[in-house]
Amino acid sequence: MSSFSPVAARQQIRAEIRRLRQALSSEQQQQAAQAAACRAMAFPPIQQAQKVALFLSFDGELDTRPLIRQLWQQGQQVYLPVLHPFSAGQLLFLRYLPETPLLKNRLGIDEPPLDIRQLATLDQLDVMLVPLVAFDATGQRLGMGGGFYDRTLQRWQQHGCLPVGIAHSCQQVTALPAEHWDIPLPALITPDNIWQWS
Ligand SMILES: Nc1nc2c(c(=O)[nH]1)N(C=O)[C@@H](CNc1ccc(C(=O)N[C@@H](CCC(=O)O)C(=O)O)cc1)CN2
Ligand SMILES: Nc1ncnc2c1ncn2[C@@H]1O[C@H](COP(=O)(O)OP(=O)(O)OP(=O)(O)O)[C@@H](O)[C@H]1O
Numbered sequence: 168m169s170s171f172s173p174v175a176a177r178q179q180i181r182a183e184i185r186r187l188r189q190a191l192s193s194e195q196q197q198q199a200a201q202a203a204a205c206r207a208m209a210f211p212p213i214q215q216a217q218k219v220a221l222f223l224s225f226d227g228e229l230d231t232r233p234l235i236r237q238l239w240q241q242g243q244q245v246y247l248p249v250l251h252p253f254s255a256g257q258l259l260f261l262r263y264l265p266e267t268p269l270l271k272n273r274l275g276i277d278e279p280p281l282d283i284r285q286l287a288t289l290d291q292l293d294v295m296l297v298p299l300v301a302f303d304a305t306g307q308r309l310g311m312g313g314g315f316y317d318r319t320l321q322r323w324q325q326h327g328c329l330p331v332g333i334a335h336s337c338q339q340v341t342a343l344p345a346e347h348w349d350i351p352l353p354a355l356i357t358p359d360n361i362w363q364w365s
Contacts, residue, residue: 173346180300184300184340199335202358210331217243217244220246221235244262245264248319250315267280293328295320297320297331302340303342307345308350308351353365
């Protein structure tokens with residue numbers, strides 16, 4: 168691995184971990200989703216949050232739907248990422264209710280229709296659950312390669328919106344080759360652990 172460029176190393180880790188998570192059985196997926204939802208609902212920043220940004224899982228990602236349902240049941244507001252219509256690489260966060268219709272974006276992921284009345288800024292969101300492909304023991308994350316969350320999470324401390332990774336345990340790697348734009352996570356939830364870094 169050390170003979171690869173950082174870009175090639177990241178590509179290889181992406182491919183390998185995506186294969187691992189896609190290979191989980193639907194039973195393993197269901198158990199992981201329930202356990203992670205339980206842990207998330209007991210995590211004080213999420214318990215105390217009014218507005219929580221989540222994402223709709225694909226590609227073997229830990230299924231966030233059980234957590235979304237539990238947040239709705241507790242009367243908490245759920246927001247989903249929407250690809251910005253003209254600002255390339257940027258995400259917008261729109262309110263997601265049980266009755267919200269979903270449309271597939273150009274990457275094949277379901278998202279709420281663009282309606283500015285349903286928009287929340289990072290200042291208004293309390294917690295953002297962040298998707299990732301791989302994470303390491305220092306809180307570095309590697310995503311799908313679009314740089315969407317790296318851009319979103321720049322200066323998150325100034326917005327008062329806490330980013331929290333959520334992933335399967337098998338997505339942990341020993342160490343990620345970090346790039347200067349990578350934003351490390353302060354917290355991450357797996358089905359069997361809550362990681363926190365300061
Ligand atoms: N569930 C979920 N939603 C999310 C993300 C995510 O990681 N997970 N994102 C996190 O950033 C954003 C979308 N980022 C994505 C980046 C790349 C690909 C993807 O499928 N890439 C293909 C090639 C796509 C193409 O160019 O045609 C691939 O790698 O095979 C998908 C989503 C916003 N929404
Ligand atoms: N803050 C930023 N400003 C401008 N470009 C950025 C920023 N962060 C990342 N990028 C660009 O986005 C591209 C993808 O970055 P990277 O491979 O780190 O994405 P990722 O972490 O896998 O994806 P994501 O954050 O969407 O989950 C890189 O080419 C990088 O140049």
